[in-house]
Amino acid sequence: MKSASMVAPNLAVWPRTNSDQVRAQRLGETLALPVLRTEYTVDADIDMLLIVGEAGISLQRVAKAAPLPLKVDFGSGGMRHRRRGGQNELLGRAVGVGKRENLRVVDATAGLGRDSFVLADLGCTVVMAERHPVVATLLADGLDRARQAIDPWLSSVGARMTAHAGDARLLSPVTADTIYLDPMFPKRGKSAAVKADLALLQQLLVGSNGDDADALFEWAMDEAAARVVVKRPLRAQPLAGAAPSHQLRGKSIRFDVYVRRAFDTAHSV
Numbered sequence: 070m071k072s073a074s075m076v077a078p079n080l081a082v083w084p085r086t087n088s089d090q091v092r093a094q095r096l097g098e099t100l101a102l103p104v105l106r107t108e109y110t111v112d113a114d115i116d117m118l119l120i121v122g123e124a125g126i127s128l129q130r131v132a133k134a135a136p137l138p139l140k141v142d143f144g145s146g147g148m149r150h151r152r153r154g155g156q157n158e159l160l161g162r163a164v165g166v167g168k169r170e171n172l173r174v175v176d177a178t179a180g181l182g183r184d185s186f187v188l189a190d191l192g193c194t195v196v197m198a199e200r201h202p203v204v205a206t207l208l209a210d211g212l213d214r215a216r217q218a219i220d221p222w223l224s225s226v227g228a229r230m231t232a233h234a235g236d237a238r239l240l241s242p243v244t245a246d247t248i249y250l251d252p253m254f255p256k257r258g259k260s261a262a263v264k265a266d267l268a269l270l271q272q273l274l275v276g277s278n279g280d281d282a283d284a285l286f287e288w289a290m291d292e293a294a295a296r297v298v299v300k301r302p303l304r305a306q307p308l309a310g311a312a313p314s315h316q317l318r319g320k321s322i323r324f325d326v327y328v329r330r331a332f333d334t335a336h337s338v
Contacts, residue, residue, distance in 0.1 A: 078116035078272055080237055081105050085122035093121040126210040130269055139269050139310040141211025143186050144223045159317045161191045162325035163298045164247045169332045173245040173292040177237035178252055182208050189229040198237035205234035238288050246332055251300040252282035297327040
């Protein structure tokens, strides 16, 4: 018998107010999830709520002492603080920032889009592919809010990002300069808030097809991108046992860089 932590959670869509009901109904139909009434009370059969409200779409675990709802907020204090992080330099160097103008990146495992946003902030044009439908919903909602933000910095960064709901391999043939992969899960976080976010995602992703990182890497290497970059735990083995051209190492993670050819600098996008 599987433990509760190994069973995929039951989800439902919940409109926070009556004015959110239409949006909630559409979302429920799209994701094939039940839609609750606004006056929802705790149901033992529901593990998580996909909450639709004026401030966006969020994911909330239904449990005592559950962490705050999880949503993609590219304008959050945490994301603004990350702009000044030293890891940004490693990530940018790994994908090839500065090698050509308007560097085009496909983030094939976008998740909550945090690395994608950093890359877009560094000037890249980024396509974010996320195949889990609920995570893809959170990602698209966060991107929409960023693009519509009054803050010119936030809206301009959002304008350089595109969300693709589905497997990145459906984007073939890829015309990007770099394909970026971050298949490691779970990640280590330094704060309780980060750990709570990742624990919630881990519960959500139970039972999903997330164990094919080697196959995804081999697909990326078969595409025409100038380089493939893989984010790995510092001591983890390279994906598919393939030695990278070089590595950029941080305190707890590294970037394995596979250089296929020189970047095409004859054109810009």
